[in-house]
Amino acid sequence: MKKNLSILMIVIMGLLVLAGCSDTAGSSKDGKVEISYGFWDKKQVPAIEEAIKKFNEKHPNIKVKTELIPYGQYFQKLETAATGGALPDVLWMNGAHVVQYAEGKVIEPLSEHAKKDNYSLENYPKSLIDLYTVDGKVYGIPKDYDTTGLWYNKKIFDDAGVPYPDENWDWAKLKETAEKLTNKEKGIWGFAAVMGNQGGYYDFIWQNKGYIVSEDGKSVGFDKPEAVEALKYNISFIEEGLSPTQAQMAETAAGDLFSSGKIAMMFDGPWMVPEYKKNKDLDVTVVPKGEQRAVSIHGLSNVISAHSKQKEAAWEFVKFLGSKEVAEIYAKTGTVIPAYNGTQEAWLKSVPTLNLQAFIDGAEYAYPLPSAKNTGAIWQHETDILKKAWSGEESVEEAVKELSKKAEEELK
Amino acid sequence: MKPLPLQVETKSPFKVNSLIKTKKFSDYLWGYVMIAPTMFGLAIFYLWPILQTIYFSFTEWGSFGTFQWIGLENYKLMFNDSDLFQSIKNTTIYIIFTVPIGIFISIIIAVLLNQNIKGKSIYRTLYFLPVITMPAAIAMVWKWLYNGDYGLLNYVLSLIGIKGPNWVTNPDIALFSVMVVAIWSGIGYNMVIFLSGLQGIPSTYYEAARIDGAGPIRMFFKITLPLLSPVIFFVSIMSMIGAFQVFDLIFMMISKSSTALENTQSIVYLFYQHAFILNNKGYAAAIAVLLLIVILIITAIQMILQKKWVHYE
C-alpha cells in the first residue's frame, strides 16, 4: 500500500506537469485563427455544427470551437468568466442580461461593425433589434424568437362538444369556454392561469393596453389600472375554480398537467413544441384579444465578447450566424423559429400537425420583453410579490403597490 | 521505505536537529512541515477568497468586478432586513431538528450494521444509496411523494380517511417536509463516518465487559459511546455546519412561486439570491461573513464543551 501511494504521488505530479501542456491558445498556428462559441442548448448542437461546417467552407482559416454550457449554470459561468476577462469570443445572450453586459462593457457594440460592412439589420423583426439595443447601440444579432400561443387540448373540447378556439376569441370567450370545460369530477380545469411573465401576465397586461416599463425606463406600469385589471382577470380563473390553484401549479408544473390532459387551455411558447407534439390531442392557435391582441416576444442573439482577441473573425462568424443560410438550417431542424425574416416557412413544415403559424403571426403584434440593468432582480420581485396575489394572500392592489416600489428601486 | 515526495522535506529538519538538539524544537518543525502543504493550499484557494469576501462585505458591487467602498452600509441594512431574520429563524429550526435526530438515527444504524448480521454489505450499500443518487432524481421522487393532489403520501392517508395537506406548499408544514428529506439523505453519509469510527474500538473492551456480564445496552453506553465520542464530535460539528449552510434541498424542493418559500428559505438561500439573482454581491458577502461569525462562535463553544464529553486516548 505504501509503495502504491508513492507511485500515485509521482503519477500525480507527472500528470500535473503534463496537464499544463494542454494549451487553449486563441490564435494562430499556421495562420489559423481560433474563436470560441458559447451557448447552452444541447438540442441545437446539430444545427450549430452544420452552420460551422458551412462557415468553414467560406472561411477555412477561422476555426470555431464550441463550448456547451448547460442553461442552469450558463449565466453564473458567464459572469465569472466576464469578471476574469475570459468570455467566449462569440456567445448567446438573452434579453434579461443584455443591458447588464452592455453597460458593464463586457460585450462589443456591433453597430460600427455593421455600418462598416453595410450589414443590414432590417432582416429581423424590429422588436428583436430593439431588445438588443442599449443606449442607441446594437449589441446582438438576433438568432431566433419566441412568441405566445393559446395551446388547447382537442379531446377535452370534443368531449364537451365545444368548438375549438380561433382568431375571433376575446377575453370573455376565453372565460366562458373555460367555465364550460372545467370538470371537477374528472379533475379537468378549463385554463391554467400560470404565474409567469413571458407567455403569462405580461401578455395579458399588453392585451389590456397596459405597459411594464415606461418609455423612459424609469418607472413600471404594474400599478396602472390596465395592468391591475389584467392581473385580476388572470387571477379570476383561479378564484372561480377554472384553473388549478397557485399551490397546485407550484407542486405540479402546469405544462405537465396540460400534456396529461388535465388542463384544456393554456398560454405557452413554441419552446414546448418538441414536448407537446408528442401528445396528438394538443394544438395551438393565436391568443385571444383583450383591448387588443398582443403577446410577448423574446429571442436570443449572438454577441461578441469585448475582451475577444479575434474580434474580426468573431464578427465574420456572427454575421454568418445571422445570415439567411443559417436561418434556414435552423428552420429545417425545427428546434427554434429563426429570426431572419421570411425563413420561417421551413420551421412551420417541421411539425405539420400543429398550427405553428400562430407563433409567427404573434411577431406582428408582439411587445419585446422589457430589459433593464437588473432585469433578473425585477423578475425576482415579481415572483416574490405576485405569488401572494395569485394565492389570494394579498389583494392585487396591495401586491402591485409593493411590486412597483421594489421594481422602481431596481431601475434607478 | 522512504516515500519519494517527502525527501526534500525530511532533509532540513535533520540538519537543524543536529544543530539544536532539543526534541521540542524538532517537534515544532515537524508540526509545521506536516501541516505546511495543506495550510499553503488552503490559504491560496480558500482563505484568500474568505478574506476577499470580508473585504467585499464593505463594498457595493456593480457588474463584473467593479465595486466601491461603502463602509458598514451592508451591515446596517441587515438590521432592517425582515427576510434575513426570517431566514435565520428558519435555519435555526432546521438545525435544532435535523442535527440531533440525524445523528441519533445514524448511530443506531451504524451500530446495527457493524454487527455480524446477514447481508450487512447489502444493507450498508442500500443506506448509502441516497448519498450517491442524483439530486434531480431525489427531488423528483420526494416531490411526487409529497404532491398534494397526486402524491403517494396523501394517497395512503386517504385510505385511512385523512385528507393530507400540501406538504411542500403549505407554509406551516413545508419546512418540516424539507427536514425529513434532509435527515433521510444524511443518514448514509453519517453512517459511513460512524462505521469507520467503530472500527477503532478494540474488541478486547467488549470481551472484558461481557465477562463482567454487561448487556448490549450497557456496553453501548459504557464502551461504544465514549470511545466513539471523537467521531461523534466530528459529525456533530460537521452536521451543524452543514445545516447552517442548507441550500440545495430547499432550492430543489420548494418552488419559487410557492408562498411557502418565505417560511423555508435559509440563510444561504438568501445569500444565493443576493449574490446571483439580485446582483447585490456586497450584501451577499456581508451575509456570508455573518454566517462565518455565527458558525465560528458556535463551533468554538462546541470545542470548549467537548472537554466534558469527548474522550480522547
Place this chain on the structure above:
Amino acid sequence: MEKSVQSMKRKSLLIHFILILGSIAMIIPFIWMILTSLKTYAESVQVPPVIMPSDFQWSNYKEVFVLLPFFEFMFNTFIVTVLRTAGQLFLCSLAAYAFARIHFPGRNVFFIITLSVLMVPGQVFLLPQYMIMVKLGWLNTLQAIIVPGLFSAFGTFLLRQFFMGLPKELEEAARLDGCNHFQIFWKIMLPLAKPGLIALGIFTTLWSWNELMWPMIVNSSPEAMTLSVGLSSLQGQYATNYPILMAGSFLAVLPMLVIFFILQKQFIEGIAISGGK
C-alpha cells in the same frame, strides 16, 4: 441456553425488520431513477405519475451514448477523481497527524483557521478561485479542476479525530526506538487510521465524481469535460427529457455503487455487540 438462542433469534429478526423498513425508504428514489430511465417522455411527466413504464424503453440508454461522448467524459472524471482522492488522503493525513499528535506553537490557531474554511458557503470560493486560475493561466486544464481539490479542511478535521483517538503507547514506544514524526506517522499511525482514510476516500471520490460547478466554471473545452457537467447539459431550459437524464445518471452512479460496495467491506466489525461469535 435454549431460551437465549431463541431470544437471540427473535432479536435478530427484529433487527432485520428495522433495517429492511429503513432500506425501503432509502431505495425508493434509486428505483424511481431506474424506472424513469425506462419510461417514455410522456410517461415521465404524466400526472398522476405512472410508476411502471408500460414498455421498457431500453433505447433511452442508447440515446445517452448518442448525446454524450460518455466514455470520454467518464475517463476525464476518473482521472480527476483518482488524483484528487489520492492527493487529498496524503496531504490531509499528514496535516491531521500534526494537528492531533504534535505540540507546536499556534497549533490551535492554525486548526481554527482550517475549520473556518468550512464555515462559508461554497459559492463564495468560485470567483476568487477563478481569478487565481486566470492568473496562473490554468483555464481549461485538468489541473485547474484537480489542484484546489487536493486541499481539504474537511478531510484534515476528519482524520485528526481519528488520530486523536489512537492510543499513545504505540507512539511513545516508537519514539524511544528513535523514530522521527514522519516515520511514526507513516509506519504506525497511518495503518491504524485506515478506517478513517477509507471514509474520507469514499467521500472524496464521490464528491469529485459529482462536482458540477467548479469543473464547469474553469473548463469550457468539451474534451476535458467531466461527467456531471455532461449530464447537466441534458437538463433543458424549459423541459428536461427525464428518462434520458435518469438513464445517464444511472450509468454515472454505477461505478460509485461498485466502489462503495467494495470499500465498505473494509469496515470489518470490530466486535459483535450482541449475538455473533
